[in-house]
Amino acid sequence: MALASDVPKESFRLSMLIYDTRYRSITIQIFVLVLFGLFLAWLLNNTAQNLATRGKEFNFGFLWQRAGYDIGQQLIPYTNDSNHFRALLVGLINTLVVAIIGCVLATVIGVFVGVMRLSKNWLVGRLMTVYVEMFRNVPLLLWILLSYVILSETTPQPRDFRLTDEMAAAGEAPAASMILFDTVAVTNRGTNVPSPLFDRSLGTLDLGGMSISLTLLAYIAVIAGSVWVNRRILAAARAQQEATGDRPVTWWKSLAVLFVPVIALSAALGLHLEIPELRGFNFQGGILVAHSFTALVIALALYTAAFIAEIVRAGILAISRGQSEAAFALGLRPGRTMNLIILPQALRVIIPPLISQYLNLTKNTSLGIAVSYLDLRGTLGGITLNQTGRELECMLLMMLIYLTISLIISAVMNLYNKSVQIKAR
Amino acid sequence: MTKASYVRDQMLPPQAPPVSEAGVVKWLRENLFSGWFNTILTLVGVVVIYWLVASALPWWLNSVWNAESLGQCREIVAATAGEGATGACWAMIRERWHQFIFGFYPPDLWWRPIMAFGLLFVALAPVLFSGQRRNLTAILGAAFAFLLVTLYLAGAPMAAWVLVLALILGLAGLAQAMPGKLLWFTAIYPALCFWLLWGGSIWSPVAAMLGFVVMGVAYVALVGRMGPTASAIAGVVLAALWWLILDVPVANAIQSAIPFGLQPVASDQFGGFLLAITIGVTAITFSLPIGILLALGRQSDMLIVKTLCVGFIEFIRGVPLITLLFTASLLLQYFLPPGTNFDIILRVIILVTLFAAAYLAEVIRGGLAALPRGQYEAADALGLDYWRAQRLIILPQALKISIPAIVSTFIGLFKDTTLVAFVGLMDPLKGVTQIVRADIDWKGIYWEPYIFVGVIFFVICFGMSRYSMYLERKLKTDHR
Numbered sequence: 009m010a011l012a013s014d015v016p017k018e019s020f021r022l023s024m025l026i027y028d029t030r031y032r033s034i035t036i037q038i039f040v041l042v043l044f045g046l047f048l049a050w051l052l053n054n055t056a057q058n059l060a061t062r063g064k065e066f067n068f069g070f071l072w073q074r075a076g077y078d079i080g081q082q083l084i085p086y087t088n089d090s091n092h093f094r095a096l097l098v099g100l101i102n103t104l105v106v107a108i109i110g111c112v113l114a115t116v117i118g119v120f121v122g123v124m125r126l127s128k129n130w131l132v133g134r135l136m137t138v139y140v141e142m143f144r145n146v147p148l149l150l151w152i153l154l155s156y157v158i159l160s161e162t163t164p165q166p167r168d169f170r171l172t173d174e175m176a177a178a179g180e181a182p183a184a185s186m187i188l189f190d191t192v193a194v195t196n197r198g199t200n201v202p203s204p205l206f207d208r209s210l211g212t213l214d215l216g217g218m219s220i221s222l223t224l225l226a227y228i229a230v231i232a233g234s235v236w237v238n239r240r241i242l243a244a245a246r247a248q249q250e251a252t253g254d255r256p257v258t259w260w261k262s263l264a265v266l267f268v269p270v271i272a273l274s275a276a277l278g279l280h281l282e283i284p285e286l287r288g289f290n291f292q293g294g295i296l297v298a299h300s301f302t303a304l305v306i307a308l309a310l311y312t313a314a315f316i317a318e319i320v321r322a323g324i325l326a327i328s329r330g331q332s333e334a335a336f337a338l339g340l341r342p343g344r345t346m347n348l349i350i351l352p353q354a355l356r357v358i359i360p361p362l363i364s365q366y367l368n369l370t371k372n373t374s375l376g377i378a379v380s381y382l383d384l385r386g387t388l389g390g391i392t393l394n395q396t397g398r399e400l401e402c403m404l405l406m407m408l409i410y411l412t413i414s415l416i417i418s419a420v421m422n423l424y425n426k427s428v429q430i431k432a433r
Numbered sequence: 434m435t436k437a438s439y440v441r442d443q444m445l446p447p448q449a450p451p452v453s454e455a456g457v458v459k460w461l462r463e464n465l466f467s468g469w470f471n472t473i474l475t476l477v478g479v480v481v482i483y484w485l486v487a488s489a490l491p492w493w494l495n496s497v498w499n500a501e502s503l504g505q506c507r508e509i510v511a512a513t514a515g516e517g518a519t520g521a522c523w524a525m526i527r528e529r530w531h532q533f534i535f536g537f538y539p540p541d542l543w544w545r546p547i548m549a550f551g552l553l554f555v556a557l558a559p560v561l562f563s564g565q566r567r568n569l570t571a572i573l574g575a576a577f578a579f580l581l582v583t584l585y586l587a588g589a590p591m592a593a594w595v596l597v598l599a600l601i602l603g604l605a606g607l608a609q610a611m612p613g614k615l616l617w618f619t620a621i622y623p624a625l626c627f628w629l630l631w632g633g634s635i636w637s638p639v640a641a642m643l644g645f646v647v648m649g650v651a652y653v654a655l656v657g658r659m660g661p662t663a664s665a666i667a668g669v670v671l672a673a674l675w676w677l678i679l680d681v682p683v684a685n686a687i688q689s690a691i692p693f694g695l696q697p698v699a700s701d702q703f704g705g706f707l708l709a710i711t712i713g714v715t716a717i718t719f720s721l722p723i724g725i726l727l728a729l730g731r732q733s734d735m736l737i738v739k740t741l742c743v744g745f746i747e748f749i750r751g752v753p754l755i756t757l758l759f760t761a762s763l764l765l766q767y768f769l770p771p772g773t774n775f776d777i778i779l780r781v782i783i784l785v786t787l788f789a790a791a792y793l794a795e796v797i798r799g800g801l802a803a804l805p806r807g808q809y810e811a812a813d814a815l816g817l818d819y820w821r822a823q824r825l826i827i828l829p830q831a832l833k834i835s836i837p838a839i840v841s842t843f844i845g846l847f848k849d850t851t852l853v854a855f856v857g858l859m860d861p862l863k864g865v866t867q868i869v870r871a872d873i874d875w876k877g878i879y880w881e882p883y884i885f886v887g888v889i890f891f892v893i894c895f896g897m898s899r900y901s902m903y904l905e906r907k908l909k910t911d912h913r
Contacts, residue, residue: 026663036662037737044741051768058767129471130464131478145894146887147848149862157879371753377855378863385755399763403756411751 055400068405070396071096077391079382080298092392099387100409106304106383107370107413113309114369115362118316123346125321136317143314148372151311156303156379163196169286191283193291198298200284200291207278223277230269238265300381304373312369316362323358324350355428363421367414374410384409492880495520498527502874525875526885532868533886536704536859542632542696544589546707548597549629551580553714555604556622559615561900569608569615577601623718630703630711632695640684641676648672661820700778704859706889712778713847716785720846721839723786724793725832729823731794732801742794749791754849757784762856781853789846796842800835801827833908840901844894861886 025035059066071093078088079098083105086098125136143151164184171182186193193200210222241261249255284294327350335345374385382390384406393402452458465475495514500506503522510520526533535543554576562568580597608615624638648668655664688694703711730742749757761780804827812822832839854863866882869875 027660032662033735037735040735040741041737054770055767057771061771124474127471127474128464128467129474129478131482132474135478135481141895142891145844145891145898147851147862147890149851149854150883150887150890153863153866154879154883157883161877161879367750374753374755375852377755385753389756389759393763400767403760403764407752407756410753410756411748414751 059400064397064400066400068401070392070398070401073396075392076395079387081301081382092388092396095387095392096384096405099382099384102381102387103370103373103376103383103385104413106301106308106373106376106381109305110308110312110369110373111366113305114312114316114365117309117313119320121313121317122320122324125317126324140314140317143311144318148307148311149375149378151307152303152375152378155307156299159194159299159303160196163194166193166195166197166286166290169193169195169291186284191281193284193286195291197290198296199302200294200296202281202283203293203295205280205282207280209277226273226277227270230273234266234269238262241265298381300376300379303379304376304381308369308372312365312372315365315368319358319361319365320354323354326357327353352428359421359425359428363418363425366421367417370413370417371410492519492521496523497521498523500524503876503878504874522878522881525869525878525881529865529869529875530885532865533705533861533882535707536865537702538698538704538707539702541588542698543587544584544593545629545632545695545698547583547587548580548589548593549626550710551576551583551597552600552622552625554579555601556619559612559619566608566612569612570605573601573605573608577605623715628695630698630707631700632697634684634688634692634694636687636691636693637681637684640680640687643683644672644675644680647675661818700776703778705861705865708778708853708858709847709850709861712782712785712850712853715782716789716846716850717843719786720789720793723790725797725828727790727794728797728801731798746791746794749788750795754785754788754852755855757788758852758856760784777856777858781856781858785846785849785853788849789842792842792845793839796835796838797831799838800831800833803834804831836905836908837901840897840904844897847894847897848890861889 025031072091074088075090075092075095076088077095079086079095079102081102082098083101084094084098086094121136121139124132125140127133168183169185175182184195191202206223210226213220213222213225241258245256245258282293284291286292331349331353332345335349340348373383376383377385377390380386388402388409389406393399396402449455453462466472491514495510495518497506497509497520500509500522501524503525506520506522506524510518514520531540531543535546538546554572558569558572562572577597580601584593584597604615604618607618621642624642628635628638648671651668651671652664655667658664659667727742727746730738731746733739733742758781761784762777765780766774808826808830809822812826815822817825851860851862854860859865859868862883866886869882870878
């Protein structure tokens with residue numbers, strides 16, 4: 009009987025480290041590790057030397073110094089007396105706002121265009137193809153710059169909205185007028201939109217430097233509560249349907265639960281819109297949305313939507329024809345075929361590339377620098393960096409933050425992806 | 434029974450189909466008006482098209498090609514088309530096109546980038562259409578014709594003509610005799626292109642290329658004795674030694690013995706599409722091999738190699754390209770030994786290459802993962818070692834699967850070359866357009882420069898995506 013111990017023992021030779029496949033991978037890995045370590049040491053050594061010759065040190069203390077610059081769009085209170093860390097936060101929030109609005113808009117437009125491109129209507133299909141090819145093959149920077157230039161150079165000046173006495177007497181209209189029932193004014197300085205105001209505001213809660221609006225909290229609580237109740241109603245309806253086969257009518261309950269509490273809260277707090285008004289040389293009241301923001305959102309949404317449209321189209325085409333034919337054979341209408349048969353299956357194909365489009369959009373918000381939109385890149389990596397001269401710290405911190413955002417987005421979307429994948433048993 | 438039974442003894446001629454089931458009417462009914470919803474869509478589409486045409490057509494028709502400034506353009510439009518009419522002012526392009534194409538490259542040296550551009554296609558041809566003599570000859574002919582016309586227009590000196598004629602005739606002969614050997618021109622093209630664009634002594638690119646020769650010679654000499662892995666490492670080490678120690682002295686020595694060179698052009702004179710194409714083509718060329726290596730590293734069984742590759746790929750993919758470009762312009766001075774300072778275009782090219790390589794690695798990893806397990810096992814069963822298995826069995830199939838994604842990464846890379854504007858380089862989109870719009874003559878012009886640049890980008894990127902479709906069809910071996 010031949011046992012493993014009978015195998016003649018090979019003596020270990022040094023050359024086996026290279027020629028024997030059992031040891032070679034270890035040799036290579038150690039070699040790579042040593043090289044990598046040497047490379048890192050070389051980088052760190054260089055950095056230390058360079059910092060020393062420039063008389064700089066590596067610390068993040070500068071974040072708590074006075075920033076001294078203004079930021080146009082600030083969603084948390086900020087003045088030029090705040091510190092650089094506060095500026096960083098404002099920039100981060102600006103980045104996230106553009107990213108979130110851009111993702112939502114891009115998804116809506118992208119799904120619409122993707123479905124329309126597959127429509128049997130020849131004309132609409134061609135129009136959508138032109139849109140997709142046009143936006144996919146031209147740099148995003150062009151769309152950002154073009155929309156910014158168009159917004160700021162073709163829109164009227166605030167004084168064009170003025171109705172002077174002579175014009176009123178002559179029965180003439182002013183050169184420009186507000187849109188959307190006289191609530192929104194687009195001027196060359198920005199877009200003036202109405203702002204919500206409360207007569208009986210709940211005030212703010214001060215949490216050691218962070219002030220949280222109680223009104224906002226109240227809205228979030230009410231909406232979350234309504235959504236939860238609505239889900240209970242739907243679950244109850246589903247249970248009854250599975251037990252008896254009859255589905256109770258729920259739409260009016262859902263509508264009531266979703267909207268009545270919010271409307272009641274608004275009435276209780278005295279919500280009204282403050283509509284921008286032309287006073288003096290400029291519009292007063294309302295919120296001034298800078299063109300840099302609008303241009304960035306429009307360009308990012310339209311550009312990314314073209315890619316999402318292709319993803320959606322590919323996802324729908326990937327579902328075999330047999331599926332839709334089977335649905336038609338069951339007597340489902342085209343709309344319900346789409347909702348019940350095609351889309352749930354197509355989602356599985358669509359989600360992974362969609363994640364990477366969301367990531368791309370988020371990273372592309374850093375192009376806001378082209379139109380002086382002060383996002384993370386503009387505050388931390390722009391003005392703060394130039395004022396403090398801390399290139400190393402600012403750049404590393406900024407990369408770290410972008411990396412974290414990317415990882416969070418992909419983690420969240422991967423969770424969603426898991427929930428729509430086929431559960432293989 | 435009566436005899437008067439009626440029996441048809443001849444067939445009726447077939448009737449024409451109903452009007453609604455034939456020709457244009459049928460097509461219209463099926464494709465545009467097949468239901469109330471489709472009809473609405475069609476009408477909306479027609480309204481949109483009408484609106485687009487009605488607002489853009491007069492602007493195109495009233496185009497002005499000869500004017501000194503935007504104000505003059507507007508006067509001409511007002512004079513010809515009446516007050517209040519709009520018109521495009523292409524006179525700006527006519528006056529400034531050279532900045533969009535060459536940046537501030539000296540006009541009397543334009544023949545050099547032109548020649549590099551024409552020869553680029555000659556260098557690409559053997560890669561794109563390997564071994565197809567007819568296509569190769571066609572591309573050579575087209576490049577030759579392009580060079581003749583453009584070099585004449587650019588007023589090239591005698592030496593340039595001699596060089597082009599010698600190159601083209603030699604390559605045409607080579608393409609007829611041994612089309613496979615044309616790849617050698619592709620191999621030396623990077624050095625030639627560098628020399629043409631930046632000028633200076635010819636011996637520095639030659640000496641740099643000699644490093645690769647050293648690597649090749651060392652590999653061939655040692656591979657019989659030491660096996661492929663060790664001899665490859667030895668070759669790389671020897672080449673690195675050559676570049677670090679001998680390269681510059683050798684180049685200087687030959688230059689002082691046989692001085693031969695072109696007038697040097699500094700990097701800050703590069704701009705426009707010259708810059709975009711230089712960065713784009715270089716980064717595309719070098720990112721593919723790096724991307725393949727990274728993808729293989731990520732699929733590898735070796736834990737440390739795999740971890741390093743994953744870390745690199747995820748880091749690069751997690752940050753925006755702009756931050757990497759800023760790293761190139763601001764941080765490299767910290768990471769490199771004190772006193773090193775090398776060209777900003779080169780730094781940007783390195784960072785863009787690494788960026789594209791990380792994306793390519795993920796794309797190629799998808800192709801590797803899509804291959805059935807049996808292919809790997811079959812390669813092992815044949816007794817192929819790792820590199821042979823990759824080169825002969827795995828990569829050809831994996832790359833074929835990932836062609837569309839690879840090309841769209843390339844398209845993205847080429848579009849991203851516009852971002853170099855943020856580190857002070859003069860890209861066609863932001864850099865040059867800003868210069869033009871800052872000129873008092875052209876202040877306030879916005880559609881024309883963006884349309885001009887956009888159309889050129891569109892043509893290049895659309896061309897790339899069409900080529901990828903051609904390649905997919907050509908390489909398709911399954912019959913689905």
